[in-house]
Amino acid sequence: MKKSNILFDSSPRQDLGVFSHETDKLYGKYPRYSKLNTKIINIIKLRKESARYNIVRDEVYKLYTDGYGIKSIDRMLEIGGYSKTRKVLEYLNIEIRKGRNVVTDKLKEFRREKAMNEQKNKYGIANPEVVRKCAKYNMRGVQGYYPNSSTGELVWLRSTYEYIYAKFLNKIKTNWKMEDIYYTINSQIYRPDFFIYDDNWNLIKIVEIKGYWDNNAHKAIKLNEMLDINVIIIMDIKKYIEYPLDYHKELRVWKNLRILNK
Secondary structure: OOOOOOOEEOOOOOOOOOOOHHHHHHHOOHHHHHHOOHHHHHHHHOOOOOOHHHHHHHHHHHHHHHOOOOHHHHHHHHOOOHHHHOOOOHHHOOOOOOOOHHOHHHHHHHHHHHHHHHHHHHHHHHHOOOOOOOHHHHOOOOEEEEOOOOOOEEEEEOHHHHHHHHHHHHHOOOOEOOOOEEEEEEEEEEEEOEEEOOOOOOEEEEEEEEOOOOOOOOHHEEEEEEEOOOEEEEOOOOOHOOOOOOHHHHHHHHHOOEEEOO
16 A cells, blocks of 8 residues: 655755964954954964863863753853854864754753743743743743653653644554654754554654644655655644643643653
C-alpha cells in the first residue's frame, strides 16, 4: 500500500573574519562591526597562546563545559550579545555544541527553575493579568511535565497545543512518546513532537504540532518523503479539545495542572 502524501491537519552566511588581528583594517572592511564594545575588542586583540588569551579561554571554556549556554555566558561576561559571544567562542577555539547536545542539563535546570518561579510568583506567562492575543507574537508556550498514560512516564511539553494533543492521545488510549527518535535533515538534527505506535509498539505515525507558526515545517515535509509512514502537521488544535472546553479554558487548566518538577 502506497503511503499517502504529507497530511496537513488543518544567501549563505559569510565568514566575516571578525577576529582578524588587523583591527584597524577590520572596521574599514566590515563597517557593521564598527560598534563592537570594549570587551570584545580586547579579546580580538589577544594574541593566541599568550598568557592573557589562555586566561580568557579557560574562563569561557569552563563556563561552556559546565553547561551554560551562549546567552548565559554573554549575560555573565557582558560581551555584547549572542552573535558576538558565539564569535568569541569560535575565536577561542571552543567547539560549539550542535544538535541534541545544545540543550544541556544546566539549561534544562534553568528552564525548570524559571517556570517554577513564574508559577509561584505569578509573573511572566503565569501572570493572570496578561492576555495572550496571538501565539505568533509570543512563541514561548506554557511548559511543564504531563503524564503519558501509555508509558507511565512524565513528559515535558512546551505548549498548550502539545498538552491538548497529549491529553487527546491519553483519552483514546493510544501508545505515544515525545521526541522519541532523532533524524538528520539537511545536516541538522530534527526531533518531531509526537510518535504514535500500535499495540505492539510499532511506529505508525509521526505528528508535528505547529500552531500559528510553521517553524521546521519544511523538515516535517522532508521527513515525510524519507519515511514509509505518514508525517502529519497539526495547524489547528481546536478539533482535539474536549467539549465543552475551549482553548482559553484548556490554557487555564494546563497552567494549573502541569507539573514543574519531577
